[in-house]
Amino acid sequence: GGIMTMTSPVRRDLVDAPLLVAARGQAPARTPVWFMRQAGRSLPEYRALREGTPMLQACFTPEMVAEVTLQPVRRHGVDAAILFSDIVVPLAAAGIDLDIVPGTGPVVAQPVRDLAGVGALPELDPARLRPVADAIGILLGELGPTPLIGFAGAPFTLASYLIEGGPSRNHERTKAMMMSAPDVWHALLGRIADYTLAFLNVQIAAGVDAVQLFDSWAGALSEKDYREFVFPHSRKVLDGLAQAGVPRIHFGVGTAELLPAMREAGADVVGVDWRLPLDVAVRRLERAAPDAPKPVVQGNLDPAVLFAGWGVVEREVRRIVREGKAAAGHVFNLGHGVLPETDPTVLTRVVELVHSIP
Numbered sequence: 001g002g003i004m005t006m007t008s009p010v011r012r013d014l015v016d017a018p019l020l021v022a023a024r025g026q027a028p029a030r031t032p033v034w035f036m037r038q039a040g041r042s043l044p045e046y047r048a049l050r051e052g053t054p055m056l057q058a059c060f061t062p063e064m065v066a067e068v069t070l071q072p073v074r075r076h077g078v079d080a081a082i083l084f085s086d087i088v089v090p091l092a093a094a095g096i097d098l099d100i101v102p103g104t105g106p107v108v109a110q111p112v113r114d115l116a117g118v119g120a121l122p123e124l125d126p127a128r129l130r131p132v133a134d135a136i137g138i139l140l141g142e143l144g145p146t147p148l149i150g151f152a153g154a155p156f157t158l159a160s161y162l163i164e165g166g167p168s169r170n171h172e173r174t175k176a177m178m179m180s181a182p183d184v185w186h187a188l189l190g191r192i193a194d195y196t197l198a199f200l201n202v203q204i205a206a207g208v209d210a211v212q213l214f215d216s217w218a219g220a221l222s223e224k225d226y227r228e229f230v231f232p233h234s235r236k237v238l239d240g241l242a243q244a245g246v247p248r249i250h251f252g253v254g255t256a257e258l259l260p261a262m263r264e265a266g267a268d269v270v271g272v273d274w275r276l277p278l279d280v281a282v283r284r285l286e287r288a289a290p291d292a293p294k295p296v297v298q299g300n301l302d303p304a305v306l307f308a309g310w311g312v313v314e315r316e317v318r319r320i321v322r323e324g325k326a327a328a329g330h331v332f333n334l335g336h337g338v339l340p341e342t343d344p345t346v347l348t349r350v351v352e353l354v355h356s357i358p
């Protein structure tokens, strides 16, 4: 039934796009740069357009999704657009009662705490994601040579919202379920992995050029727990996309100890936050998999540095581009999302600076 959403994609010929060249571990004409959360509250044109429209409603309105996605591309000249959506959109499309509360984040009406709760999670009919596919269709006609990145939340990060019922600092209920009820845990993550894969498959069928799997909160786990409780589910998602041939970026925050495992899960590009210099990240990845191709990384300017004045910003950007040379390919980005109070003119200058460095 879901096939109706999958009109044949306009797979654009973007082989030379710097983002896609770098993702293949080859040498692009310039270092590609985009920013997580480049669309959003840092832009006055975003705040004006979103005025009066709740976040989830915006995510299911194709024209609004397309316009918000295009705003940072026009303004900053970034090397990629990222689909405007949210990691909870496939959960909402499945009919799970949740809301995105401004200033807080996703809030789930009935948190999942036991096997009955997992069993009550509805199936996701991909046809419910038709508005997302329609938005991508509009974007492919508007983006010209700029690649479009699709994305989804990884099973662990989505599980945390479903189990805690909202954002959590310590993920205590999540870890408690993981460690004390592994049968419930694996049933839940299996179901979430199916949602994630369905969301990504709709985006790939509609024509996105790359995808990023956000496991934003995976850094809360030890490597041992990550490998036992999370890795199999993230690998199922990333493996499930391998045939599509689009580069897979895998990102989390505070994941210095998890980078080799996150690559092994099936990443073509490993996202790194600001806590670890990129050259050190590359060495860790190489040591963990000496026979694998040289790694490709994305990152890793601390979003707070954008508040420190241009002298500091310039020094840090130059350092990161230099350290990124240790990788087979480097996609310049922040170490996490753009903070809402960021001066967008600084972001534009960062793009120009990255492009100007040979």
Ligand code: CP3
Pocket (backbone or CB within 6 Å): 035, 036, 037, 038, 039, 040, 041, 050, 055, 082, 083, 084, 085, 086, 087, 088, 100, 101, 102, 103, 104, 105, 106, 151, 167, 214, 216, 337
């Ligand atoms: O990067 C982009 O520009 C694409 C858009 C995007 C959004 N959410 C838009 C959004 C992406 C990639 C996401 C993913 C997402 N959502 C993640 C993973 C990335 C990360 O930051 O680690 C997570 C953890 C979420 C959950 C979520 N949704 C949070 C924590 C929030 C912030 C709540 C707040 O208001 O402070 C949201 C809401 C959200 N998602 C907004 C945007 C632009 C703000 C909503 C608004 O403008 O009203």
